[in-house]
Amino acid sequence: MDTGNILLIHADYTRRATVIPGQHRWLASPQGGVDRVMLDRLGGERARATSLVRYAPGAHFPMHQHPGGEEILVLSGTFSADGEQYPAGSYLRNPPGSSHHPSSRDGAVLFVKLWQMTDDEQAALRIDTRDSTHWQDQGDRDICPLFSNKNEQVSLQHLAPEAVLSIDEAELLVLEGELLSDGLCFPRLSWLRLPPGDRLTLRASTHGATIYLKTGPQAYLSSLGAPC
Structure with missing residues (x-):
């Protein structure tokens, strides 16, 4: 591997990372x-x-x-x-x-x-995920499970207007609508990643929101060496 070309962008999985549009x-x-x-x-x-x-x-x-x-x-x-x-x-x-x-x-x-x-x-x-048979009604949200194993659980979620989402050790991408938290707004194509112990409570806007959500012990990634 050419070490001169290594890029480190939000490479510390022990810290919160956010990127807005x-x-x-x-x-x-x-x-x-x-x-x-x-x-x-x-x-x-x-x-x-x-x-x-x-x-x-x-x-x-x-x-x-x-x-x-x-x-x-x-x-x-x-x-x-x-x-x-x-x-x-x-x-x-x-x-x-x-x-x-x-x-x-x-x-x-x-x-x-x-x-x-x-x-x-x-x-x-x-x-x-356009196939309605993949979606499950969970009250204030509809969930489309995508993948699950011991390391991660991946889903799409349609959040009802003003539905509350609490996450810890998770990664999400806003696909439609907006998420709000403590005066911050995360519009479409905002990306967040939270390490273990960093809990964040988010609320869908009055128009609701759709998100990609990955949860689980993501910290194991930080121990992996850079691919060569």
Whole structure:
């Protein structure tokens, strides 16, 4: 690994990290037509990373592997990989050691997490969160479970207007609406990550909110070395 190219962006998992849309900085990737906002990152071009990724129409990556796995939520447009089309609302998990040839004919924006899976995760996962049968009514929210193991529990949640959400040791991305906390506003595409013991109470706006939520002992990631 070229240590001169290591990037450390919110790489300390013992500290709270937040990025709101006004702080988004779109940077070109090495592949033309693909830009990204680096939310957290440890490494160079092969990194443990969480990013927003934007494909221009017709953009593509050559076939490549993901030794540490890849998690994708399609936020807008249509994402393509190996002949399959994934519209907005598609959730994908590509396990460690998998490979693919991604592209987008008409353009897409993705939420992507790289190199954050354990080696025992071996199955690919594809969920269309637009399918109402995946959702469960939980009173003041509807929940779409996406993935669960001993390290993490991942879901989408539709929060009713002014519904309260308390989180600790969690990561979330606001997909629609706004979350409020102590005079702070987290609008669409705001990202938060909380370490163990850092509890935060949030409230959906009067129009409600939809979020991606990951909970569980995320701190184990801080002990992983940077991928090389």
